[in-house]
Amino acid sequence: MANAALLRRNRKPKPTNSSSSQPIVTQLVAAIRCNDFSVFSSLLETPDLDVNRRTPQGDLPLVESCRFARLEMATLLLSSHKANVNAASSNCLANRVGLTPLIAACMALEPKIVALLLSQSQKKVNLLQTFGRINAATVLLLFCVANGRTDEQNDLALQILDQLLTYAKQQNQLKALLTAKPDQVNSLVHVAAGAGNWKALRMLREYADDCHVDFTIRNAAEHSSLRVVEMNAFQARSLQFCEPPRSRNDSKKGRQRTRKKKEDKQENERQENKDEGEKEPLSEADKQTFTRTRPDRNVEAFHVTRTVLELVKDLGPAAIFSRKSDVGLRGLYIKTLVLAEVGLVRIVNELARMPDTMPMKSVYVDGLMCTIASVYPLALKNAKEYQSPWHQALRTTGQGDEEGTSRAKDELSLEAFQLIMSRMLSYNSLAKRVKVWTLVLMHLLRPYDSKTPLAADMKPVMEECSQLTFYERIAEMLFRSGTKLAFSIFDRTDIEDDESYDEEIEFHLLISFIELFFKFFTPYARTICAADSPESLRISSSFQRAIRPIKQLWSLLDAALKCLDDVIATPQRFSLLLHLLQVFEQLEAAFDLDEEATLKKLYELMSRFVKQEAKKKRLKTPVIEQSHLLHTIAAAFPIPSSLIDKVISLKASVDVLIRSDPKILGMDLYSFASIPGIVRLEHKVDYLSMLAEERSGILSISISRTSEANYVDFILQQILSTSGKQLKGELNITLVNEPGVGVGITREFFQIVQRCFFQAGATERSHVHTVPPAPHVLKIGAQWLQLARTQSLQNENSDKTLRIEGEQSTQSFTELFPFFDYVDEQEGGVIAIAPRPIYISKQIYDAKRSIKSLNLSQAELLVNPAEVNALKKIYVCLGRLMGLAIRNHQPLGVNFPIVFWKFMMRDGSLAWEDYCENSSVFKNSLQSVLDHDFDVEPMDMRFEYTVKVTVVDENAKMKKEEATTHEAGSVTLTTNMEMELQVGVGEVQVTNANKAEYVLLRAQQFFFGNEVVYYKKMRDGFTDIIARSDLKLFRPEELQRLVCGELTIDFKDLKKSVVYSRGVKPSRGVVQRFWKVVETFDQVQRAKLLTFWSGSSRPPIFGFDSKYRSMNADTACWYIDVDTGMDRNFCPMANTCDRRLILPDYPTTAILREKLLVALEHGSIGYDRM
Incomplete structure (x- = not known):
């Protein structure tokens, strides 16, 4: 097939007849195409010449004169030889079957030739003749800017169209021309609408009014003119009525391949046609008709908008918003363009002026309300297409008409405002409409x-x-x-x-x-x-x-x-x-x-x-x-x-609502949390847990109990390297090589946290209860720690990610113990951040002594930057751990004072008395300062306080680097000095004017010591887990209770809430003996029993009964199973994940006590079974 095609392409053209042997008509057509007027004139003198005779190919001289825009030649053909203006070409090979002189002249955009045809024709010109699916008027409608033509082409086409319509009116053909459907579907109005030719529509409207033609008539497909606009806007308009008719052979070439002879004949004909076509010059009609460009979208949008407005000129622009059938527009974009062109205010004002008796008014108003409610969200999402026209639509100054006439400023009328409000407040109104129209009114008013x-x-x-x-x-x-x-x-x-x-x-x-x-x-x-x-x-x-x-x-x-x-x-x-x-x-x-x-x-x-x-x-x-x-x-x-009285009466109902979904506490009922007794503390914590469940991040922490010495580093490294997003998500704890699911693992994790981080006065080794591991175990633990760092689910690009680098990467955080200490070592109980020693160099100390001064400034202290940075990170982590403990309902057993929690909540009402709540002596001392009249009896009191400092006698550089090493020979003296309360105020005397400021600063120093920066870092870590807005749901006393938990373990409630499984009843002997034994336990033994049973030594912060918890909270029951198949020599076993205690059927109380104590002593941590 390829070779055959090649042969056909290389075949020499058949020899053609010489010009002398060709018919006169053929020679005449050739002269017209070559624009050879002398030859054309001489041929016209041929005797008995019939210019209405076609060439062998089917061409007519008058048609070719019009195609090539030969005005003089067409004039001679019409005046001297009575050429038939209604005759049509029959050249099927050139695809010109049915082409009349008038249509050809219109395609060439030659108004003079058209005028010539209409005025000098001996016969009445048939304006309804069709060339395929178009007539003369249809051709002219396609020459518009929206269809890729120039303004000059559009103006010429309109000039010719006006000639045709005038002639049709004179010949009583106007109504027939306006209603004709050359493509069997669309009249002139629909063609102009589809092409976006609004100027032609205006002209057609003027003539349609003269002959009473319905301008709103639908096409044969029952589409309105507006619908036709939408179907063809913003695309290359290649409508079927725009295409010239295809040749019969071309239309059948895919179906006429039954015989090889027929195929060869068709191929020869096509080749001949091609050869002839190559000789024929390009006509003016072809140049005008088949050359166009894609219009700019903004230009096309303008013409489409004008077209729409022209179509609804009688009804008003509000008609396009109708949602009834296809009376209005369907697409939002063209509606938005009309809004931008006319202005929203003007449209609403026009609607308001319509009489209420007009049946379509309600339809238009409803459509406009709906359109605005739909366009506004699109203007926010799709800024490229909708934002600019939306902003134009809201402007009260008009854009002006096409002639450039500016429009007066439009103000929303009272009637229009009332119309909008009546629709917004109607019974069938919807939220989006009310929301959007409220925004619109705020913009306009x-x-x-x-x-x-x-x-x-x-x-x-x-x-x-x-x-x-x-x-x-x-x-x-x-x-x-x-x-x-x-x-x-x-x-x-x-x-x-x-x-x-x-x-x-x-x-x-x-x-x-x-x-x-x-x-x-x-x-x-x-x-x-x-x-x-x-x-x-x-x-x-x-x-x-x-x-x-x-x-x-x-x-x-x-x-x-x-x-x-x-x-x-x-x-x-x-x-x-x-x-x-x-x-x-x-x-x-x-x-x-x-x-x-x-x-x-x-x-x-x-x-x-x-x-x-x-x-x-x-x-x-x-x-x-x-x-x-x-x-x-x-x-x-x-x-x-x-309000408080009304809410208290609804307390029980409010409790039910929050239990149904704790999320409503943050949405609507947050203010009720400040009313004592309305919102249960457990509901507040359940709300925090639900927030974590709904967030996408997951905080994953893995620890290995085989490397207990590395607990602190394991936890700190993973918590500090977690992104802020994941910190807000659920907590996922993994104990390496230990199977387990549920909250039991979480309880054990926080038991480890409490033991390792929050023990007051804990030293580097005090948190480790096992023999120090061998070097190879430490090496394996270090390798595992590095793996945990790299494989944890962190986003290290987050602003909340803290990375441990530099000097701290080669040593353990445990060297910085203790992190906390008792406020009063003798009484115990309340704890605070452990104070750090203060160091100064011997040179500074000697210089102070030489001038007999004990005053000290912050700048004179020796500070180890590496230690300070490490401690900041540690306290950030500890704050996060406290937040996680609260969110996961796990008490840590540490008692911070109320003022600490007020500070964590950023309570702006903190007074100096709050900082002194744990020392009545110091509080009375500061009160005496306030009561003292310094004007009557001045005192030598400055903005400073007494502090214990350690004097280090080393080289200045070494002193700063090793200020905390405590090695022998580096510390030479400990003494008291006077430190400034704030930088630069140490020499300020206390007077009546500033004594209140002094008391506040002194009270703050009494509570914070020199560790205020670490308190702030702890607060930052805490709010990484619990947002400041959510902290407002709590009172300081509640946060204190959540972190501390119940200090006393009472088994009465536990005994009432235990669930017995496997058919066991509370009256069974081994169960009775169990309760008899545990009721004799002291608090230490009870704590061990809870650890063995649930993984935590603390009782649940909300009690053993969970009836007030939400549907999504951890409400696991406490179970006791009696396994009669177990050897009675075995110790009890426990599954901490679901708080299940498994007892063998011990025959006596003594055996049960013995086995239970062994289990509590050696198996209270982990999943050990003995």
């Missing part, structure tokens, strides 16, 4: 542009906003939505296609109404007046009267909550209503107390909120963030006693 709310003697832009009834309507919608939410009344059927109607939809709608109320009430609160009086009401009065419908929700909510017996699936619908009512109660009380101060604060909050909303990059936000405004307002105002 700009009520927060000033720094203060509108004064009482001024009027809002919209008079409606100063009417009390306006806010009462919003409050009634809030009441209606809240009622449906409380009782799960979901009766809507007219929702959007991309939404499903359930409590979440009503949830969002309620929040949207809340935002709507506050966004309008706050700036206009001073101007609100009642319907029966023009005088402005007091702010407190207008607020109380406006929210009366909302306060009715209290009784409905109370009735609904009393029906709750146990946990429910959707507690958020009740918690949101409680949140809503709480905010309105707070504001009502605040307005009663000081309405101006309250309004000022509320205005500042709302102004900031509105501006943040306008800058948002997305409309949809997580459900937990939807109530951000309520959260902000509630945090800014105090909780009134009236």
